[in-house]
Amino acid sequence: xxxxxxxxxxxxKALIGGExxxxxxxxxxxxxxxxxxxxxxxxxxxxxxETKRAIAAAEEAFRSWSKRTHAERASLLMAWFDLMVKHExxxxxILTLEQGxxxxxxxxxxxxxxxxxxxxxxxxxxxxxxxxxxxxPDRRIVVLKQPVGVCGIITPWNFPNAMITRKVAPxxxxxxxxxIKPSEMTPYSALALGLLAEKAGIPAGVINxxxxxxxxxxxxxxxxxxxxxxxxxxSTKVGSLLMAQCAPTVKRLSLELGGNAPFIVFDDADLDKxxxxxxxxxxxNGGQTCVCANRILVQSGIHDAFVAKLSARVMAMQVGPGMxxxxxxxxxxxxxxxxxxxxxxxxxxxxxxxxxxxxxKLPDGPQYAAPMVLTGAxxxxxxxxxxxxxxxxxxxxxxxxxxxxxxxxxxxxGLASYFYTQDLARSWRVGEALEFGMVxxxxxxxxxEVAPFGGVKLSGLGREGAEIGIEEYLETxxxxxxxxN
Numbered sequence: 001x002x003x004x005x006x007x008x009x010x011x012x013k014a015l016i017g018g019e020x021x022x023x024x025x026x027x028x029x030x031x032x033x034x035x036x037x038x039x040x041x042x043x044x045x046x047x048x049x050e051t052k053r054a055i056a057a058a059e060e061a062f063r064s065w066s067k068r069t070h071a072e073r074a075s076l077l078m079a080w081f082d083l084m085v086k087h088e089x090x091x092x093x094i095l096t097l098e099q100g101x102x103x104x105x106x107x108x109x110x111x112x113x114x115x116x117x118x119x120x121x122x123x124x125x126x127x128x129x130x131x132x133x134x135x136x137p138d139r140r141i142v143v144l145k146q147p148v149g150v151c152g153i154i155t156p157w158n159f160p161n162a163m164i165t166r167k168v169a170p171x172x173x174x175x176x177x178x179x180i181k182p183s184e185m186t187p188y189s190a191l192a193l194g195l196l197a198e199k200a201g202i203p204a205g206v207i208n209x210x211x212x213x214x215x216x217x218x219x220x221x222x223x224x225x226x227x228x229x230x231x232x233x234x235s236t237k238v239g240s241l242l243m244a245q246c247a248p249t250v251k252r253l254s255l256e257l258g259g260n261a262p263f264i265v266f267d268d269a270d271l272d273k274x275x276x277x278x279x280x281x282x283x284x285n286g287g288q289t290c291v292c293a294n295r296i297l298v299q300s301g302i303h304d305a306f307v308a309k310l311s312a313r314v315m316a317m318q319v320g321p322g323m324x325x326x327x328x329x330x331x332x333x334x335x336x337x338x339x340x341x342x343x344x345x346x347x348x349x350x351x352x353x354x355x356x357x358x359x360x361k362l363p364d365g366p367q368y369a370a371p372m373v374l375t376g377a378x379x380x381x382x383x384x385x386x387x388x389x390x391x392x393x394x395x396x397x398x399x400x401x402x403x404x405x406x407x408x409x410x411x412x413x414g415l416a417s418y419f420y421t422q423d424l425a426r427s428w429r430v431g432e433a434l435e436f437g438m439v440x441x442x443x444x445x446x447x448x449e450v451a452p453f454g455g456v457k458l459s460g461l462g463r464e465g466a467e468i469g470i471e472e473y474l475e476t477x478x479x480x481x482x483x484x485n
Contacts, residue, residue, distance in 0.1 A: 034330075091192055099189070139484065263281055314373050409434065415436060
C-alpha cells in the first residue's frame with residue numbers, strides 16, 4: 001500500500017443517498033499508482049442495481065434541493081469551496097498518487113477545480129428569468145428558469161477533480177442533483193470531493209458517487225427516465241455511443257469529446273513566447289489533455305529557431321514519479337497509453353520524421369514515455385489524425401497562411417486551437433477562420449472558469465464554465481398569464 005491509506009479524505013466506498021456503501025456483491029476494483037504499479041486500495045465494483053438506487057436517491061433529494069433559495073445553495077457551494085482550498089495539499093496528493101501528474105500540477109488542478117465551485121456559487125444568485133411584453137393588454141408573459149432535474153455525470157481520469165467540479169458546481173447552483181461516475185482509474189479524487197461536500201452541509205442524496213466499470217453504470221444512467229441530463233467528458237467514440245443511448249429518453253446532453261489541436265507559429269511571432277506557449281499546451285499533464293497541442297505548425301522562416309529552442313527545453317525535462325521533487329513529466333495513466341504513444345512515434349519515424357534532440361532519460365517502470373520533439377511531420381502520419389495523448393511534439397513546416405489554416409482545419413475535430421502572431425490583421429483573419437470552439441492567440445493556456453469551454457464538430461456539444469455553463473442545467477419555461485383585465 002502507499003501513503004494514500006493514511007489520509008483522512010480517503011474513502012474506499014461509494015456514496016449513495018448519504019451513505020458510504022459497498023457493492024451489492026462485495027466485489028471491488030483495484031486502484032494503482034501509475035508511477036510504480038503499487039496498490040493504492042480498492043473501490044466498490046458497482047453496476048446497474050446500485051446506480052438505480054443512486055438515481056432514486058438523487059430524485060428524492062431533488063424535491064427539496066430544487067426548492068432551496070438561490071442564496072442557500074450559493075452559501076453551501078461557498079462552504080464546499082472553502083474546504084477544497086483548506087485541504088488542497090491532501091487533495092493534490094491523492095490526485096498525484098492515483099493519476100500520476102506532478103504534484104505542483106495537481107495543486108494547480110485542485111485550485112482550478114475549486115474555482116468552478118466558487119464561480120457557480122456566485123452565479124447561483126444570478127439565475128434570472130424575465131418578462132416578455134404581451135401582444136394583448138390582458139396578458140403577461142413571464143420567463144422562468146428552473147432546474148433540469150437529476151443529472152448523470154461521467155468523468156475521465158486525466159483531470160479527476162476539475163472535470164467533476166466543472167460539471168457538478170453549475171448543476172448544484174441551478175438546483176439539480178447528481179449521480180457521478182468517476183473513472184475507475186482515478187476514483188479517490190471524486191470520493192474525497194463527496195466527503196468534503198458532506199462536511200460543507202450539502203444534503204444527503206444531492207451528490208451520489210457510483211464507482212466501478214463503466215458499462216453497467218453508464219447503461220443505467222442513459223436508460224433512466226428519471227435522469228434528465230447527461231454530461232460526459234471523454235472520447236468521441238464513447239460520447240457518440242452515450243448520445244445514441246440517451247436518444248430514447250431525449251436527455252439534455254453536454255459532451256466534451258476528443259480534440260486534435262493545432263498550434264500555429266507564424267514568422268512574425270514572438271519566438272520565446274511561442275516556445276513557452278507550446279511547452280504549456282503540449283506538455284502539461286504529460287500531454288494527456290484534450291486541448292493539448294497535437295500538431296505544431298511552424299512557418300519556414302522561424303522553423304529552425306523554434307525547433308532549437310523547444311528542443312533545448314524538452315531535453316531538460318525531468319521524467320519521474322509525480323511526488324518526486326523536480327518532476328516535470330509524470331507517468332502515463334497505463335501501459336496502453338504508452339503503447340499508443342510508441343506506435344505514433346514509430347509510424348512517424350518510419351515515414352521520414354526525425355527526433356530533434358538527444359533522448360531524455362527515463363526512470364524504471366513501464367508507464368513512462370519520453371518527451372520529444374519530432375521534425376518533418378506530415379499530414380499522412382498517424383499523429384496528424386489521432387490524438388497522441390502523450391509528450392510528443394510533432395513539428396509541421398508550412399510556407400503560407402492559407403496552408404496553415406487548411407492543415408489546422410483538416411480534421412473532423414474542433415475543440416481547441418492556438419496561434420502566435422504579432423500582425424493585427426492576421427490575428428482577426430486566422431482567429432475567425434479556425435474551426436474550433438476555443439482559440440488562443442499568443443497563449444497556450446485557455447482553460448479558466450470565466451470563459452466558455454467546449455468544441456464543435458466531433459468534439460462535442462454544449463459549453464462548460466462562464467455564464468453559459470449554468471444554462472446547461474436550466475430549463476426555460478414560458479409562463480402565460482391571462483385574464484388580467
